Amino acid sequence: MEQKQKSELTKQLILDESFKLFYQNGFKTTSVDKIMKATNLTKGAFYHHYKSKKDLGLEIISSTLQKRVYDGMITPLYQDGNVLDILESTFSGRLKSFSLFAKKHGCPMNNFINEIADEEEAYQIALKRIIEEWKAALVHLLERGKKENTINKSYSSNAIATYLISSFEGVRGIRKLYNDDQILDEYINGLSLYIDQLKA
Amino acid sequence: MEQKQKSELTKQLILDESFKLFYQNGFKTTSVDKIMKATNLTKGAFYHHYKSKKDLGLEIISSTLQKRVYDGMITPLYQDGNVLDILESTFSGRLKSFSLFAKKHGCPMNNFINEIADEEEAYQIALKRIIEEWKAALVHLLERGKKENTINKSYSSNAIATYLISSFEGVRGIRKLYNDDQILDEYINGLSLYIDQLKA
DNA sequence: TATAAAAAATACTAGACGGTATGTTTTTAA
DNA sequence: TTAAAAACATACCGTCTAGTATTTTTTATA
Helix, strand or coil: CHHHHHHHHHHHHHHHHHHHHHHHHCCCCCCHHHHHHHHCCCHHHHHHHCCCHHHHHHHHHHHHHHHHHHHHHHHHHHCCCCHHHHHHHHHHHHHHHCCHHHHHHCCHHHHHHHHHCCCCHHHHHHHHHHHHHHHHHHHHHHHHHHHCCCECCCCCHHHHHHHHHHHHHHHHHHHHHCCCCHHHHHHHHHHHHHHHCCEC | CHHHHHHHHHHHHHHHHHHHHHHHHCCCCCCHHHHHHHHCCCHHHHHHHCCCHHHHHHHHHHHHHHHHHHHHHHHHHHCCCCHHHHHHHHHHHHHHHCCHHHHHHCCHHHHHHHHHCCCCHHHHHHHHHHHHHHHHHHHHHHHHHHHCCCECCCCCHHHHHHHHHHHHHHHHHHHHHCCCCHHHHHHHHHHHHHHHCCEC
């Protein structure tokens, strides 16, 4: 079993280093050479574990990116408590928790979406899966709010979920243009106003 | 004057063709060779008119992109009429007017922002200028609404403007993941709900 | 029509790119 | 202990990249 363990470790190293580089410099302009330089391994190792750069990209999406969104934006939605509070704390709390690096480089998933989703259907499908699960979690939470009479029943949960996700991903891109957090503060302000108006 | 005219024409041709290619395939992966192949001119012509690819990128932002946002999203905000109606018609109207191509490839400005705004300060500044002017136009409209008592005076115009822009740019990215307009319909639904709640 | 300047064409670098072919070393199983 | 297989290393290929140097063509002006 020792061999399989080492193999897994190497794959994880490639995954970790490539994610960092994709996040910093984009997917297309990060070469396999650069990735393997960061791992201190060689190209031979890369092509032993992945059949292509595209193959690696798909695994980054379905493992690293998926996990990030789950941990940061989906799992928190399933906690107990007031629906409006959960919405507010999940969205604005996550924004406030970002490092300078994360603010500068935006949302890694959104970066992938904007860079390659319109070029390869395989990427599109893998990324869509994450968004759909995020949306489903939001809809589930909003439906609970309607049952508990904290969310206005006349509003479409799908519409609210889509609007929330869109604005969140949007501002993570726009923040790249600035060197301070004013735009994030304004966003949180606008978000808070929006959530407040979802009340029953 | 004929020489200057021809020169201007060539520059415009390079601008037009490169914009199309940047829009379709991204800035980084569109080479000068590809651009000049599309113009049926040679690389010599390119480097006669532009000192670098970066130089062209900056001109694309400050001319082509700027004009697009002005025509589509800023100028309409200065028309007469009910502020809420103008907001709704400008945002949802623009979304509905997009071609299949524009839906597939998202917002060219947002693509630039996500691809290169975190890598070169010169790009960042040029792109920020557009967003700031868009925001200023929205704030101006919202302030008018407050004066006319159609917009709730207790809401921050800056926050609303930021939230509107964020959600719009966000959904234009997310739409890339889908092959139909359902996500846009949901967005428009969510937007309409949001605008409705800005009332005084 | 001669001349100078602008516009564009041609030919070329040096390095980076994804991917492959073929080694060598390490681990596993008999 | 040995042979096969897995894990990597090394060297390389053809293609593409931004940019440069040089030459030819076109245009404006005197």
